[in-house]
Amino acid sequence: MTPEELSATIRACIEDAIEAGALDLEPSDIGDIRVERPRQRDHGDWSTNAAMQLAKAAHVSPRDFATTLASRLSNAVGIDSAEIAGPGFINIRLAADAAGELARGIVEFGDDFGRGESLTGTTVNIEFVSANPTGPIHLGGTRWAAVGDSLARLLEFHGADVVREYYFNDHGAQIDRFAASLLAVVTGEDPPEGGYGGAYIQDIANEVMVEAIAARDRDPLELPRDAALEFFRSRGVALMFEQIKRSLHDFGVDFDVYFHEDSLHHSGAVTKAVDQLKASGALYLHDGAWWLKSTDYGDDKDRVVIKSDGTPAYIAADLAYFKDKRHRGADLCIYLLGADHHGYIARLKAAASAFGDDAETVEVKIGQLVNLVKEGQPVRMSKRAGNVVTMEDLVDVVGVDAARYALTRSSADSAIDIDLDLLASHSNANPVFYVQYAHARSAGVARNAAEYGIKREDGFQPSLLTHETEAALLGILGEFPRVVTQAVSFREQHRVARYLEDVATAYHAWYDRTRVTPQGEEPVSDVHRTRLWLNDAAGQVLRNGLRLLGVGAPERM
RNA sequence: GCCCCCGUAGCUCAGCUGGAUAGAGCGUCGGACUUCUAAUCCGCAGGUCGCAGGUUCGAAUCCUGCCGGGGGCACCA
Numbered sequence: 001m002t003p004e005e006l007s008a009t010i011r012a013c014i015e016d017a018i019e020a021g022a023l024d025l026e027p028s029d030i031g032d033i034r035v036e037r038p039r040q041r042d043h044g045d046w047s048t049n050a051a052m053q054l055a056k057a058a059h060v061s062p063r064d065f066a067t068t069l070a071s072r073l074s075n076a077v078g079i080d081s082a083e084i085a086g087p088g089f090i091n092i093r094l095a096a097d098a099a100g101e102l103a104r105g106i107v108e109f110g111d112d113f114g115r116g117e118s119l120t121g122t123t124v125n126i127e128f129v130s131a132n133p134t135g136p137i138h139l140g141g142t143r144w145a146a147v148g149d150s151l152a153r154l155l156e157f158h159g160a161d162v163v164r165e166y167y168f169n170d171h172g173a174q175i176d177r178f179a180a181s182l183l184a185v186v187t188g189e190d191p192p193e194g195g196y197g198g199a200y201i202q203d204i205a206n207e208v209m210v211e212a213i214a215a216r217d218r219d220p221l222e223l224p225r226d227a228a229l230e231f232f233r234s235r236g237v238a239l240m241f242e243q244i245k246r247s248l249h250d251f252g253v254d255f256d257v258y259f260h261e262d263s264l265h266h267s268g269a270v271t272k273a274v275d276q277l278k279a280s281g282a283l284y285l286h287d288g289a290w291w292l293k294s295t296d297y298g299d300d301k302d303r304v305v306i307k308s309d310g311t312p313a314y315i316a317a318d319l320a321y322f323k324d325k326r327h328r329g330a331d332l333c334i335y336l337l338g339a340d341h342h343g344y345i346a347r348l349k350a351a352a353s354a355f356g357d358d359a360e361t362v363e364v365k366i367g368q369l370v371n372l373v374k375e376g377q378p379v380r381m382s383k384r385a386g387n388v389v390t391m392e393d394l395v396d397v398v399g400v401d402a403a404r405y406a407l408t409r410s411s412a413d414s415a416i417d418i419d420l421d422l423l424a425s426h427s428n429a430n431p432v433f434y435v436q437y438a439h440a441r442s443a444g445v446a447r448n449a450a451e452y453g454i455k456r457e458d459g460f461q462p463s464l465l466t467h468e469t470e471a472a473l474l475g476i477l478g479e480f481p482r483v484v485t486q487a488v489s490f491r492e493q494h495r496v497a498r499y500l501e502d503v504a505t506a507y508h509a510w511y512d513r514t515r516v517t518p519q520g521e522e523p524v525s526d527v528h529r530t531r532l533w534l535n536d537a538a539g540q541v542l543r544n545g546l547r548l549l550g551v552g553a554p555e556r557m
Numbered sequence: 558g559c560c561c562c563c564g565u566a567g568c569u570c571a572g573c574u575g576g577a578u579a580g581a582g583c584g585u586c587g588g589a590c591u592u593c594u595a596a597u598c599c600g601c602a603g604g605u606c607g608c609a610g611g612u613u614c615g616a617a618u619c620c621u622g623c624c625g626g627g628g629g630c631a632c633c634a
Binding site: 034036037038039040043047049052062085086087088089132169171172173174175287288289291298299300301303304305306307308309311313314317338339340341342343345346366367368369371409410411413414415416417429430431433434436437438440441444445446447448449451452479482483486490494495498499501502505508509511512513515516517519520535556557 | 559560561562563569570571572573574575576577578579580581582583589592593594596597598599614615626627628629630631632633634
């Protein structure tokens, strides 16, 4: 029996009581019946606070309500006992066979166990990373890559048609400085004010030169300065972008759309979008500039879209970009941004509104920053100091799985510290191995069972799953769909990771006390077969959860 | 000054949108491998949930105000 089924059973009991006149309540008054796992195991398998929530509406005390409900509940199918505790909790113990039935259900649902439908029929555009192509992806971008991809997987698991999108800021002053930095390093000049100076600049510049020679272009250094800059800009950005794409791919993150900001300017989309908004009155003219009324969405001041010199501000491209996303079919546009961009929320929502869309079409998720820590002390990353930690550095130290897990197991709301030395020396500090090991163990158990000739299809007697660790494991496995649902609706992937750690704990404890394969001369019986169902169900849940995080589920470790 | 996030065990963090005696990992200490992988399990120790009010049967969770830490407040991109 799953928590959802139990919840439905409780509802049915309440409706019965109403019909019999035992409760003065309207069926429509019954809201969500929530069941939860009591922290204290001896309180039972599940508990509900329904009596406390509904007592007021039924004009009785919580305990009286609970008495009425518990007596009906204890006679319901699949329920062993229902007892009242405290101010009106009802502690429920499932009949062993009803609880054990879940193991078969999970195995039969397989990769689909936990899947939901809450987003079926909606197209969601989720934009993340979107780092400027002026350097490799650093630690912060790596966090959003891991989190964004995991959220995308979660949304897909609930039926959404997801577009993973990377917005490539290849237009503007920072790119100009990038180009100038490349040129400077080749000519031996000093890098420009606010330019870039890492070792990668040298590498990219060398590659540009090698390409030029290989393609028998004119020596870019013989071009007029403007042409040389443009040459280094276009080739340099292309090379940088290829490098970023490769890093992301190696990290297991591939985007459906890599969108170039430059294309919005070249295609005239920016002008077109701005003209549309001017015509519709969404922009207003003030001091020679065109403004967007972002204060309507909590901004502290309105934002300039077209500067008084007639050139578009950065936000102009954002407007055109949003329009483009919607035009491509997105019902919901999610933006994953770092905490240093929280001021964008209001203007992005204002952008949606300017086009006549509901501001809810835009959802901005702000994630806190990643700090680099060395020997317990925070280290300021700076490109000048050359101590910037990149996605590749992190992966080199811990590997993709451990890196992704470390970055997704925390709430995006809290800043995280990364200590490379710590991760490198005590890699056990990363719970990913704990979870992966549980999965590998379950795979090993399944292999051994096969050798003993234990086959699931030869028998399943759920009432044989009587050990306390089996009840505990079943209870946790049954929560997976609800954990996924919450992770989806709150856009919080870390709930899945924390849940998996609980599953691993329950699995390891179960493994330690029971056996799937017979010992000595003991013959294979239904106990072994039934435990194999449970073993495989646990492996399935671990696999499904790890998949949602983009972390591998190894068969052996 | 205004806005966003955080403050829970020595450290890093959860806490299922208000429930029962606040949890996990790491670290400390002590146990468990001739039988499915000890990357594991079992136990001990460790807490004014930043502070003060409020809301109600009930608050780490919701509201208000302080304190502390991080980030942001351009006709830059």
